[in-house]
Amino acid sequence: MGRPPCCDKIGVKKGPWTPEEDIILVSYIQEHGPGNWRAVPTNTGLLRCSKSCRLRWTNYLRPGIKRGNFTEHEEKMIIHLQALLGNRWAAIASYLPQRTDNDIKNYWNTHLKKKLGKMKGHEENGEKGNSSDSKSISKGQWERRLQTDIHMAKQALCEALSLDKPNPNAVESNSNLPVVQTPTTTTTTYASSTENIARLLQNWMKKSPMNSSEAAISSDSSSFNNNPSVGLMSSSSPSEGAISTTFLSFNSSNSESQSQSQSEVDHEAMFEVPETRIFQDERKPVMETQMPLSLLEKWLLDDAAAQGQEGDFMDMALGETADLF
DNA sequence: AAAAATGCCAACCGCAGAGTA
DNA sequence: TTACTCTGCGGTTGGCATTTT
Numbered sequence: 001m002g003r004p005p006c007c008d009k010i011g012v013k014k015g016p017w018t019p020e021e022d023i024i025l026v027s028y029i030q031e032h033g034p035g036n037w038r039a040v041p042t043n044t045g046l047l048r049c050s051k052s053c054r055l056r057w058t059n060y061l062r063p064g065i066k067r068g069n070f071t072e073h074e075e076k077m078i079i080h081l082q083a084l085l086g087n088r089w090a091a092i093a094s095y096l097p098q099r100t101d102n103d104i105k106n107y108w109n110t111h112l113k114k115k116l117g118k119m120k121g122h123e124e125n126g127e128k129g130n131s132s133d134s135k136s137i138s139k140g141q142w143e144r145r146l147q148t149d150i151h152m153a154k155q156a157l158c159e160a161l162s163l164d165k166p167n168p169n170a171v172e173s174n175s176n177l178p179v180v181q182t183p184t185t186t187t188t189t190y191a192s193s194t195e196n197i198a199r200l201l202q203n204w205m206k207k208s209p210m211n212s213s214e215a216a217i218s219s220d221s222s223s224f225n226n227n228p229s230v231g232l233m234s235s236s237s238p239s240e241g242a243i244s245t246t247f248l249s250f251n252s253s254n255s256e257s258q259s260q261s262q263s264e265v266d267h268e269a270m271f272e273v274p275e276t277r278i279f280q281d282e283r284k285p286v287m288e289t290q291m292p293l294s295l296l297e298k299w300l301l302d303d304a305a306a307q308g309q310e311g312d313f314m315d316m317a318l319g320e321t322a323d324l325f
Numbered sequence: 326a327a328a329a330a331t332g333c334c335a336a337c338c339g340c341a342g343a344g345t346a
Numbered sequence: 347t348t349a350c351t352c353t354g355c356g357g358t359t360g361g362c363a364t365t366t367t
Contacts, residue, residue, distance in 0.1 A: 015360090016335070038352065054353075055336065090355060105356075106334055 013047040017056050021046060025053055026061055034062075059102045066098035070107055078104055079112060 017025075028044045034057055037050035046053065059065075070078070074096060081092040089101035089108075096104065 014337070016362095036352090049337095050352080051338090052336075058354090059335075087356065101355075102335075109357095110333055 011047060012049050012052075014052075017048075017060075021048070022056070022061060025056060029057060029061075059100045062100075064098060065100060065103075067103070070099075070111075074099070075112065078108060079116070082108060082112075 024044050024046055025040070028040060032043075034054075037054040040046065040050055040053040041048055048056075077096060078092060081095055085091050087105075087108075089105040093099055093101040093104050
């Protein structure tokens with residue numbers, strides 16, 4: 001018996017989402033929280049498969065997503081992370097809390113790959129004289145890189161496990177984070193759509209007998225706490241107080257790490273509506289939103305420094321990209 | 326101004342792993 | 347243990363937008 005299709009192809013709509021569909025989906029998630037995607041199409045009447053709903057939410061409708069141009073720093077992050085992690089876009093995206101894996105993947109495929117390709121070509125032209133040397137070096141570097149990747153994976157695992165405990169450095173290191181700023185003024189065709197959604201959503205909120213925060217509180221608390229670290233804070237007692245604490249922690253973590261960027265991000269104005277911000281980063285563990293860059297930079301900088309024999313890894317990684325900027 | 330080429334990105338597809346009965 | 351469902355992930359593609367000819 002073959003694998004059943006993820007959804008019944010008959011009667012399932014495909015293609016771009018309409019603002020109306022977005023509203024329905026957002027409204028539903030606002031009430032029930034993300035998750036249980038299987039139930040979404042049946043409960044909402046959307047003629048979409050569950051996968052499509054999830055994808056739409058995680059890649060587009062989820063609050064806290066930054067759209068538009070990538071900053072120089074984000075570019076560097078992606079390039080370095082791609083060198084470290086390969087095409088594991090979800091893992092890379094976890095270090096760029098406001099970006100989706102799809103976004104990063106697209107950006108890599110459309111911009112950075114070419115950029116690096118050009119760079120490489122340029123370097124090869126410039127270094128024709130000692131090409132044999134560089135070949136042998138690069139071979140050795142590849143071996144070292146593999147070893148380093150393994151080492152880093154181990155280290156990451158150790159660090160991730162240790163992060164289950166409260167990390168006093170997390171907030172502090174967070175303050176050192178370069179603030180990711182993007183003048184997201186890109187106006188896509190969809191922007192107008194989201195504005196429509198914003199308007200309609202606001203109407204919906206006004207009309208709704210129960211305001212959104214109440215809806216959020218009255219809904220299943222676990223639905224907001226898909227991520228384990230948040231769940232730890234409130235799952236033991238899904239009381240209103242506990243949930244409020246969770247929301248506060250959401251907001252505080254965001255305001256600390258993203259206050260500047262948040263204020264500058266003008267996209268998706270609808271999600272600046274306070275009620276909806278409770279969704280912030282529902283997909284990303286708080287741990288990651290609080291200290292993604294510090295951890296990464298720790299790898300990038302400390303690890304190489306601590307292991308003198310592998311110091312050229314960073315040289316290589318940075319050297320490959322430094323001239324890009 | 327129109328056609329062709331290229332770029333870009335939202336969305337789809339299929340596989341794999343985790344969870345569950 | 348097994349079969350099944352659900353979800354997440356990465357690769358790919360279709361179609362719209364923009365640029366070039």
